[in-house]
Amino acid sequence: MRANSEIDPICGPGGTRAREVLDLVSDKWSLYVVAALGQGPLRFSQARRVVVGISQRMLTVTLRRLVRDGLISRTVTPTVPPQVTYALTETGHSLRLAVQPLIEWAFTTADDIAVARAAYDAQAEGQA
Amino acid sequence: MRANSEIDPICGPGGTRAREVLDLVSDKWSLYVVAALGQGPLRFSQARRVVVGISQRMLTVTLRRLVRDGLISRTVTPTVPPQVTYALTETGHSLRLAVQPLIEWAFTTADDIAVARAAYDAQAEGQA
DNA sequence: CTGTATCCGCTGCGATACTG
DNA sequence: CAGTATCGCAGCGGATACAG
Numbered sequence: 497m498r499a500n501s502e503i504d505p506i507c508g509p510g511g512t513r514a515r516e517v518l519d520l521v522s523d524k525w526s527l528y529v530v531a532a533l534g535q536g537p538l539r540f541s542q543a544r545r546v547v548v549g550i551s552q553r554m555l556t557v558t559l560r561r562l563v564r565d566g567l568i569s570r571t572v573t574p575t576v577p578p579q580v581t582y583a584l585t586e587t588g589h590s591l592r593l594a595v596q597p598l599i600e601w602a603f604t605t606a607d608d609i610a611v612a613r614a615a616y617d618a619q620a621e622g623q624a
Numbered sequence: 625m626r627a628n629s630e631i632d633p634i635c636g637p638g639g640t641r642a643r644e645v646l647d648l649v650s651d652k653w654s655l656y657v658v659a660a661l662g663q664g665p666l667r668f669s670q671a672r673r674v675v676v677g678i679s680q681r682m683l684t685v686t687l688r689r690l691v692r693d694g695l696i697s698r699t700v701t702p703t704v705p706p707q708v709t710y711a712l713t714e715t716g717h718s719l720r721l722a723v724q725p726l727i728e729w730a731f732t733t734a735d736d737i738a739v740a741r742a743a744y745d746a747q748a749e750g751q752a
Numbered sequence: 753c754t755g756t757a758t759c760c761g762c763t764g765c766g767a768t769a770c771t772g
Numbered sequence: 773c774a775g776t777a778t779c780g781c782a783g784c785g786g787a788t789a790c791a792g
Contacts, residue, residue: 517730517737522652524784540754551786556755566740577753578792587736594729601722602645608715609645612694668774679766684775705773706772756791763784771776 520565525550525558527595530584533568534592537583567591653678653686655723658712661696662720665711695719 520526525547532538532546544555559582562568567588573579584592649655653675660666660674672683687710690696695716701707712720 515730517734518655518727519652520737521726521730522650522655524647524650527646527650552755553787554785557785564741564744565737566744567737572754578755580754587733587740590733591729594725597722597725598649599646601719602643602649605715605718606645609693609695612715613692616692616694680775681767682765685765700774706775708774754792757789759786759788761784761786763782765782766780768779769777772774 520561521595523558523561525554526562527599529555529558529562530567530588530592530595531599533582533584533588537581540580540582543582562588649723651686651689653682654690655727657683657686657690658695658716658720658723659727661710661712661716665709667707667709671710690716 528547528550529543532543538546540555540559543559544550544552547555550558559568559570563570563582566585568582569585571581571583573581656675656678657671660671666674668683668687671687672678672680675683678686687696687698691698691710694713696710697713699709699711701709
């Protein structure tokens with residue numbers, strides 16, 4: 497049963513923080529960076545190549561945010577030239593695991609969604 | 625633009641479409657709407673109450689996009705006043721299942737992340 | 753190599769008002 | 773009740789230039 501006063505479990509009491517965390521996922525690049533690091537530690541320039549399409553700025557911003565949230569670690573090797581390595585923390589790894597089903601879903605469902613979109617657009621076109 | 629087919633599983637060959645699908649998830653509200661509908665069909669005004677904080681405009685936009693992608697169905701009952709009911713399709717339900725681990729992760733990890741953030745900010749403050 | 757800083761266009765989104 | 777239309781601002785994010 498669902499009363500009018502019932503609230504979304506995601507947004508419910510105690511769920512505010514969870515919501516903030518989910519907002520982290522809603523960042524377009526966060527998931528990609530985490531997925532990229534899931535294969536092993538990466539240096540800045542490597543990550544830039546692996547996460548295709550990301551700008552330097554967004555990589556910096558995304559990495560810092562993930563470090564701040566304790567999802568990835570940042571290790572500086574004081575050599576010349578300097579070398580910075582990013583790696584998933586344990587928490588970050590748990591995120592990767594939690595996200596894995598979603599990734600797979602995206603792959604297996606991509607076709608269906610493309611079809612649905614085409615059908616919808618075609619119909620919309622017809623009655624426009 | 626993206627001629628580079630790299631190691632990244634998300635962006636790899638054939639992954640372009642999956643990426644578009646994942647972008648769907650990166651919409652802040654989509655997940656919440658799907659989660660809300662996961663408990664059963666909702667009418668427009670109900671959804672608006674359940675998904676706390678969403679504006680009418682964003683609810684409309686989000687719903688339509690989800691309908692377009694075949695994740696939810698839109699059923700109009702021609703009564704007065706008119707009545708529109710939204711429900712998860714089978715595909716939409718599969719998304720909900722795929723997202724479930726992520727939701728749970730968000731809940732269980734929210735505290736850790738809050739702590740990590742506080743620590744990071746405190747340290748940043750110190751060396752500012 | 754690994755960033756930081758600035759400018760700035762584009763769009764996401766809320767607020768508001770109106771329709772069927 | 774269930775939307776659509778329009779305006780306006782804030783912030784994302786790309787391009788570029790500079791620094792350690």
